[in-house]
Amino acid sequence: MGEARLARGAVQALPLAATSDEALARAAAAGHPGAAAVVWTRFAPLVRRLLRRTLGPGDEVEDRVQDTFLRFFRSAGELRDPALLQSYIVGIAMRVAREELRRRRLRRWLQLTPTGVLPEAAWSGVDAGARAAVARLYTLLDGVDDRARMLFVLRHIEGLELTEIAAAMDTSLATVKRHLARASQRILAAAQRDPELAAYLEAPGGESAARLGGGA
Amino acid sequence: MSGQGPERAGDRWAGAEGEVKLARLGDLARVGLPEVDDAARDAAGQERLVAAVVRGAGREEGRRRAITRGATVLAAAAAIAAAVAVVWWPSPIDYAVENGTTTAEGYVAAPAGGEARVRFTEGSVVVLAAGASMRVGERGREGARVALEGGRASFEIMRRTGARWSVEVGPFVIEVTGTAFDVRWSREAGELVVQLREGAVVVRGPVAPEGVSMRAGQRLVARLQEGALEIQSGEAARMDDLGAGVGVEGARAATAGAVEGGAAGKDANAQGTGAEGAGPEGTEGAGAEANAQGTGAEGAGAGAGAEKGGAEGAVGGAAKGHEVARSWSKRVAEGDFGGVLMDAETRGIQSVLAQGSIDDLSALADAARYTGRSELARKALLAMRKRFAASSSGRAAAFLLGRMADGFAPAEAITWYDTYLAESPGGAFAAEALGRKMVATQRTGGRAAARPIAERYLARYPRGGHAAAARALLEP
Numbered sequence: 203m204g205e206a207r208l209a210r211g212a213v214q215a216l217p218l219a220a221t222s223d224e225a226l227a228r229a230a231a232a233g234h235p236g237a238a239a240v241v242w243t244r245f246a247p248l249v250r251r252l253l254r255r256t257l258g259p260g261d262e263v264e265d266r267v268q269d270t271f272l273r274f275f276r277s278a279g280e281l282r283d284p285a286l287l288q289s290y291i292v293g294i295a296m297r298v299a300r301e302e303l304r305r306r307r308l309r310r311w312l313q314l315t316p317t318g319v320l321p322e323a324a325w326s327g328v329d330a331g332a333r334a335a336v337a338r339l340y341t342l343l344d345g346v347d348d349r350a351r352m353l354f355v356l357r358h359i360e361g362l363e364l365t366e367i368a369a370a371m372d373t374s375l376a377t378v379k380r381h382l383a384r385a386s387q388r389i390l391a392a393a394q395r396d397p398e399l400a401a402y403l404e405a406p407g408g409e410s411a412a413r414l415g416g417g418a
Numbered sequence: 419m420s421g422q423g424p425e426r427a428g429d430r431w432a433g434a435e436g437e438v439k440l441a442r443l444g445d446l447a448r449v450g451l452p453e454v455d456d457a458a459r460d461a462a463g464q465e466r467l468v469a470a471v472v473r474g475a476g477r478e479e480g481r482r483r484a485i486t487r488g489a490t491v492l493a494a495a496a497a498i499a500a501a502v503a504v505v506w507w508p509s510p511i512d513y514a515v516e517n518g519t520t521t522a523e524g525y526v527a528a529p530a531g532g533e534a535r536v537r538f539t540e541g542s543v544v545v546l547a548a549g550a551s552m553r554v555g556e557r558g559r560e561g562a563r564v565a566l567e568g569g570r571a572s573f574e575i576m577r578r579t580g581a582r583w584s585v586e587v588g589p590f591v592i593e594v595t596g597t598a599f600d601v602r603w604s605r606e607a608g609e610l611v612v613q614l615r616e617g618a619v620v621v622r623g624p625v626a627p628e629g630v631s632m633r634a635g636q637r638l639v640a641r642l643q644e645g646a647l648e649i650q651s652g653e654a655a656r657m658d659d660l661g662a663g664v665g666v667e668g669a670r671a672a673t674a675g676a677v678e679g680g681a682a683g684k685d686a687n688a689q690g691t692g693a694e695g696a697g698p699e700g701t702e703g704a705g706a707e708a709n710a711q712g713t714g715a716e717g718a719g720a721g722a723g724a725e726k727g728g729a730e731g732a733v734g735g736a737a738k739g740h741e742v743a744r745s746w747s748k749r750v751a752e753g754d755f756g757g758v759l760m761d762a763e764t765r766g767i768q769s770v771l772a773q774g775s776i777d778d779l780s781a782l783a784d785a786a787r788y789t790g791r792s793e794l795a796r797k798a799l800l801a802m803r804k805r806f807a808a809s810s811s812g813r814a815a816a817f818l819l820g821r822m823a824d825g826f827a828p829a830e831a832i833t834w835y836d837t838y839l840a841e842s843p844g845g846a847f848a849a850e851a852l853g854r855k856m857v858a859t860q861r862t863g864g865r866a867a868a869r870p871i872a873e874r875y876l877a878r879y880p881r882g883g884h885a886a887a888a889r890a891l892l893e894p
Contacts, residue, residue, distance in 0.1 A: 238471040239467075250453075255448075332446065335450070339446060358443060358444040359443075
């Protein structure tokens with residue numbers, strides 16, 4: 203048996219809880235016993251949201267969130283620039299999402315479920331029209347490649363800067379620009395052809411805004 | 419994260435109108451999939467992560483994934499099969515420990531003053547009594563391997579399709595699908611007690627290598643030093659519980675008498691007296707377990723004297739006269755070991771050994787082993803080897819002979835294991851035989867001698883019951 207460590211109840215609070223991502227990254231890499239709780243508190247909402255919006259409605263993401271952070275703690279020592287902790291975690295989340303998308307395609311291919319999405323909890327707080335439109339949007343995203351889908355989510359839904367996207371996807375800024383342009387064009391064209399989505403695109407302040415609770 | 423920044427570099431192809439429309443699509447997704455603020459779920463997730471990181475789960479995952487990646491490359495030709503495996507091979511179940519100490523290797527210990535609770539992500543729970551400890555071994559999608567190192571533990575295993583759990587207790591393995599049961603293991607006394615509350619389990623071990631099935635309400639007691647194994651019906655167990663409340667010492671003496679007297683049908687007084695004299699005052703809880711140990715299937719009256727217990731055991735065996743027509747193997751399966759032995763003695767042991775059917779010999783060997791009559795068991799197994807060497811039971815006898823020799827004559831045990839492995843390389847006991855050969859070789863020849871066997875074992879049974887021991891042997 204190796205070195206005994208205390209169970210959860212004895213895990214210490216990280217004294218750097220309010221400090222920089224850089225310090226937190228170093229603490230995580232060093233195996234600081236309080237790092238997991240602080241990393242979770244700081245980044246779990248972001249990771250959960252990213253995974254949810256990348257995978258779309260109907261997918262339970264909690265296991266994927268756990269997977270993201272477990273991978274992070276496994277590889278925290280490999281983070282070259284601790285100041286880029288957030289981008290690093292977002293990058294891991296994107297890889298986790300991509301793997302899930304692949305699994306989903308396989309399920310779809312094997313016809314285990316019509317969409318590849320496993321049944322999940324009902325939506326809450328969203329009206330039926332918006333629900334249908336979101337479902338249409340993600341059906342549309344199911345038809346594009348994973349990279350295009352993630353670029354669209356990171357840029358147009360999450361609003362990340364191109365440099366942040368480049369860091370998260372571990373690619374160059376020029377590549378991101380090039381692929382994002384292609385992805386955006388393709389997705390927008392498909393949305394314009396879709397009657398349900400077209401209503402949201404063409405009616406500023408009208409139907410779509412009303413459905414969305416006043417518009418964005 | 420900047421939100422929707424004013425500069426949309428990279429989106430210039432779309433023009434202002436395109437950017438607006440893309441922004442509307444983004445709005446739609448944000449409103450349709452809002453941030454979920456669920457404090458309870460978040461706290462549970464944090465708890466789960468912290469427990470996993472403390473345990474080193476991330477590192478385990480890393481090794482597993484690295485292996486998976488390599489295997490995927492090699493298995494490119496079998497892409498479809500691999501794809502199916504990816505779909506159906508989600509992350510293994512995880513667990514968190516409450517009120518206990520744990521290590522990265524999966525060791526969990528309850529404090530001296532209270533219980534520890536191990537919660538698994540698929541819903542199963544193990545409660546370790548004060549001072550008890552266990553080890554969580556390999557985990558998969560269907561379940562986990564858990565080893566109770568000592569003390570008492572209560573298991574509530576979720577019923578799920580395909581659930582596969584095993585609880586290793588000393589040299590025993592309890593195979594579980596979905597059930598609730600309590601286990602107590604005393605390494606010092608070499609005593610295992612399993613009380614099955616719901617469902618069904620199979621217990622395998624030195625006195626039951628082919629496995630003994632238990633049904634809800636039954637209690638199994640195995641004592642290594644005596645080579646004895648008893649299964650009580652739910653009613654008998656309850657009677658013993660009542661008896662324990664009335665007179666622990668008397669009940670213990672009665673049941674101890676029943677083991678020998680009931681099984682063999684003779685020397686009831688001597689056996690009972692011996693047990694009475696030998697038994698120290700039990701500690702709390704030990705009395706009930708002692709009851710379970712010795713009680714014959716027909717349950718000598720709990721709380722009665724040794725003499726009575728032995729006598730009743732004998733009578734119980736005789737009372738089964740009307741069941742003689744039933745096969746011995748069926749009676750052994752039902753726990754009527756004493757009755758089978760009595761029948762064999764009535765027919766004449768030598769006659770059975772020389773002329774009995776393969777099934778009768780096998781049943782006689784089992785009944786003898788379960789009641790600690792090792793020499794008779796050995797004779798029956800050797801007769802099987804001599805008369806029915808080509809049959810599957812005859813080949814399995816080699817393994818059982820190895821098991822019987824394992825404790826006191828490891829070299830002989832190794833010879834029998836080798837015999838079994840040569841005759842039945844894909845047999846039901848092949849993994850167990852190879853694993854036990856590895857352990858016996860370590861005992862007789864040291865780690866260096868056992869390492870090649872450990873490598874062979876891991877290559878063939880990477881998730882086998884002896885995999886952890888094999889890995890430990892291969893560590894520098």
